[in-house]
Amino acid sequence: MRRRAGARLDLAGKAAIVAAGSAVLFLAFPVVALLIQAPWSTLIRDMRPGWNPLWLSVVVSSIATVVALVVGLPLAWLLSRAEGRRVQLVRGLLLVPIVLPPVVSGVALTAAYGRRGMVGALAERVGIVFSFTTAGAVVAVLFVSMPLLVLAAEAGFRQLEPGYLEMGKTLGLGPWQRARSIVLPLTRNSILAGAGLAWSRAVGEFGATIMFAGNRPGVTQTLPLAVFLGLERGIDQAIAISLLAVAVAVAAAAVTRLGWAGR
């Protein structure tokens, strides 16, 4: 924080600094505590059960993020161009998976795409099963993470100057060419930030995954599920696997932050 030379902080300023400091401490301390409590001498051994789940988490979250980009970006684009009550409604609906308790999302997904669910029963007839499969794990994290990508991308699309698109039209570019050579390059950072957020959210998902996709090593047992089971084996293993999650989160946050800063 930089302030003008000679200016004295008034009471409100001091209060703000105390509040801000407490907020930072509150947010940073649990991660620091995790590092302090970590079983450093046996870390590598304790971490071992986390490697496969980590890999599965990366795969599942990456697939979900790609799917979210394919269907979410067009949605974000339409939302950014349209006005009116129905658009507001869609925007409101997008918030539902974000605010819903993840376990509830898992129950809802089971009702829809489970074996006895409306869509799930039809899908099973053509040989697609979501429950207890990696496809199900992708569906679970897609549900909770796609809204973040859509909201971030929409914000980026809204900032786009309409003049650029007009210019593209004048130059005779078709809609696909305009999207590829004007919209995407100019809003790249927002999309990157949204994808980073969505991916990180997907990596961290526990409730929806365990409720909908179950816990199957190598198939649906993602990193948070491994942490939970690690807890049943002993706190050291849970913390060791948690540190893997922290490392992934820090990396994802860096990518997201990069997108944000460049916006």
Next chain:
Amino acid sequence: MRPGTVVMLAILFAGCAGNESIVIAGASSLVGALESIESGAEQTLGIEVEIDIAGSQTHVAAMIAGAPIDVLIAADRTTLAPLETAGMIEIEPRPVAFNQLAIIVQTGNPLGIASLESLESVERLVLAAPEVPVGRYTSRLDGIERLHPISWETSARQLVARIANGEADAGIAYVSDGTVAGVDAIPLANTETSYWIGVAAERSDLRSLIGYLYAEDGQRAFSEAGLKSAAS
């Protein structure tokens, strides 16, 4: 901070610290029994009882971290071991109720499952993870290595829910889980399991609560929930 704020915070924290009630934590398979014990003990003994239901191991981790749990009823003896090592158990643990393993199937047993061997051909089979008590019991069954579950559940009740909602066709949990809507339980012979009581504090009101658990009313709560009482 203004003096008013300080006073408010002080009241807030004082409110949290004031803990007159007894907290009983229990395994997920005990949910029905503990609910009737909660209301029964409050009426009979005139003490405030709170119940906390989660996986036994979750409770153990919480207690070691300082959670205010006075009594833990764990689904097996092994679960209490870390608490004993930490010197947090005041009274020698002993069983308070019994259960039995059972094959859980959908109501009416549509697949006609009769034995552990018939589970070998069940495609959508769920078992409990060996890290949790019901899974530890299950892992000791003869021939268990020939079963191939599609999911390792983290509690007895979650496993049962999988079968009740049709996601899985069969699994192994407790006889008492047969009371859940949508499933039937087929008892497995010679698989008695026991609930062990760990008392983490030395107080007179806790002694009377433990007495209540072993007396007629408490034991009836267990048997009404499908468990077997310690007396019989």
